[in-house]
Amino acid sequence: MRWLCLYFPYLALELHGLPPEIPQVLLDKRQRIRAVNTRAEAQGIKEGQALATALALSPDLALLETSDKRARTSLEQLALWAGAFSARISLCPPQALLLEIASMLHYFGGLDALTGHLLRALEHSGYSARLAIGETPRGAQLIAAVEEYLDADTTIWWQRLHALRVDQLQLSPAQVEQLQGIGMRTLDDLRKLPRSELAQRFGQAMLRDLDAIVDPAMPPPEAFIPPEQFAQRCELGVEVGHSQGVLFPLRRLLAALEGYLVQRQQKVSQLCLQLKLRDGSIQVLRVGHAGGSASASRWLDLCRLRLEREQLRGPVLALQLSAEESELDEKSNGNLFAPGRSQSSVDELISRLCSRLGADAVRPLQYHADHRPESVLNSLLCSREPPPVAMKRPGWLLHRPQYLPAVQRRRLELLSGPERISSGWWDQAVVRDYFVARWPDGRCGWLYRDPDGRWFIHGWFG
Template identity: 35%
Template sequence: MSLWLYLHCPSLLLDSLYAPSSVQAVGLVSEQEGRLVQLSVAASTHGLSTGMGLGAAALICHQLAVYPYCAVKEQSALEQLATQLYPLVAEISLNPPKGLWLHVSPMLALYQGFTPLWQAVTQTLVESGIRYQAGVGQTPRAAELMAYGHAGKISTDPEHLQAALQQLPLAAAPLPETVKTQFTRLGLSQLGELIALPTASLTRRFPRTVVDYLAEVRGAQPTPLRYFQPPLQFFQQRVLLFELSEQAHLLPIIENLVSALCRFLVQRSACTPALTLGFSLRDGCEETLPVMAAHGEKDVERWMALVRLRLASWQVSQPVTAVSVTASQIDCHQPGQTDLFSAQQGEQNRDELVATLAARLGEEAVMRLAYVDHHRPETASQHVPYHHSATPPASAPTRPRPSLLLPQPTPLVGKVTLREGPERIVTGWWEGAPIQRDYFIAQNAQQQWLWVFRTPEQTWFLHGWFS
């Protein structure tokens, strides 16, 4: 038996983007009609209802906060919800603007029944703070109708499902109002009465779309579905109900978004080396703060430690109206594990130290040496940001180079013993500053290893020390 679960989220955009508390009266309004389309629990408690005009709503509830409804943002919220449910059910299809079909029958063997699967789905919905109506049916359309007409009555018994479908009021069907009016005139009130009519009679009385819809409900005709594929990148935004100017007030919101990112990564056995914090300001401007990790990371505590260091050097220039977290580079491989018996267990390695310094001081403040395609030793390297990669990278010298290079050569003082060389470097003649040097690796009386060279005039200079 094929089994489908349908989730209808009547306040999807409000719950996911604004996340009002149980005492905040919030509503979304259609800018075209000027009427409320989504309400928080507190707003409904005050007696407000969808379809109400703003004037009447303001008279009933003076504390009502109103925000514009955006269909594009709700589509994004629906995709985010599907992404959160994807690790539980592989076959998910979107029914915009507020619905999801979940094909649960292939997952029953894995979960050993419908009840454990349903508990996992509801736990995800509760953690997301999204209100929903659910229905189960043997076809996608039947599950959708059950969600509208018998929300909360979840059963997988075939006989019960068929009986409940027959008794479903036609007013709950997602059909045009003109068609529902025609049902009423014919004395039809339940879906079973409509299904019992011969197909030829239905074709004469109703549009072809109604006949096809009923065929999809019965399973006589397949419902065209496109299965959802989760995105390869992460983006989540939280619009603030009140403007915030203190970092201490922004941190809990950021931590909530970073936690969502880490759940996204854990579900995919993936990690990310960087995330970007986005802040929408009062004047409409956007500010972004990149945060880099030492390597691919998916731990909430480690990310939040870097985020706090990054925020310590950032000042809130204007009140913030929205916060977002973006991760564009998702890596499937995991970072290497530290040796269990290493003497440095629990200490930071080099990359972790660099990530901490970059978060505290900024990426441009942490530098490293990079090779430059130039033969003159004092100009053959340069300082670049640690995470910057040259394109294309210059090739490293084939002969040894000292770890400490003097900015300018100095005359050699004292006796040395030549150990290796010479290496002749002749360059700069095309630049008007020619040099000709014979370099040697030498050792002085203190057993220090030096990099020295001799000029054509037989003058000796010290240019660096080997570690």
């Protein structure tokens, strides 16, 4: 197996969804700086600094707090998102994911293509990550925590792994101090020591840690199992008072939804978006797709249209996205020689109209069991199927039939008929005998005779 590690160095900061231009820091329990983003670092703020010193350097500093539970939730959402790139994903708390990629290289067209797709998706997600491949999952994780490494040469990778310093092996501080005390500087130094001596000095746990780093035959880490139903929540870093401000955190939830659906080969036709407001109430929005879709970009467009016509009842503190109607995503083969308009584009248009105008404003075509020409002709004109040859109907139906005097009627030549139409007993009954007639000047019209013997013109042929 071959592994790819995604290490998110700023996960605890970036999960809040604030723009990267804002200097941001995390505080520990002693009110000291625990983590900084690149903007705050550029202003001279460092980890371990006192809060007062940091505020003196940057008065506009955003002070953030991230619980372990919230960081774990964000990591699980990223695992769902990564489902679009790997069938086996493992969580490495607090800020890394492991993806098995050996089985995916052929599908994506090689390592470069796979990592290219990943990097583009990360750019849209708003998360920063370092990527490192490896022959062992633990080895890939350790390298990713230090640097980005995407060299496909396995020999160079093993050399780079063995060159890791002991303080880069994520051992306990006491173990690192002991190893450095006996002259151990790198992983290669450790591997040269007899295993019995290592076990005697540091215990069997040290041997197991080393085996996990260097032995490809060790059992892989536990795989992340997606939930049966998609329902993910996102807490906002600041209050959002306008609907368009919800789109950035929503983009992350939709990316997680896409990975979830791709991995399960499903699509969804309706989403439920719940907005938690400052007063504790919940504002619920539903967005639908006529044919169902798994694409995050398509759903984002529909949500944008839906939010444009929605008035928020108050500032938003959190949002939750759930998939209400999911089904198997069956791919269909296209027509190579007649690439006409696809059904997906029609579904897309209907979905956009529903999101923009409201579901009640968009109605599908329907057939009615009504033989009256006023209803039949409208159905035929709206239908994609051609009418039967035997049904001779004019292309122009008059809005209201015109009375035909007897003098004019005697001048006409009847070409076909009669055709009896009797229908509409439930609202406005009609009994008519229809004829096709030719006028002296060559025009052809559609006539009918009522039970009283009167004649009317109902339409004209082209």
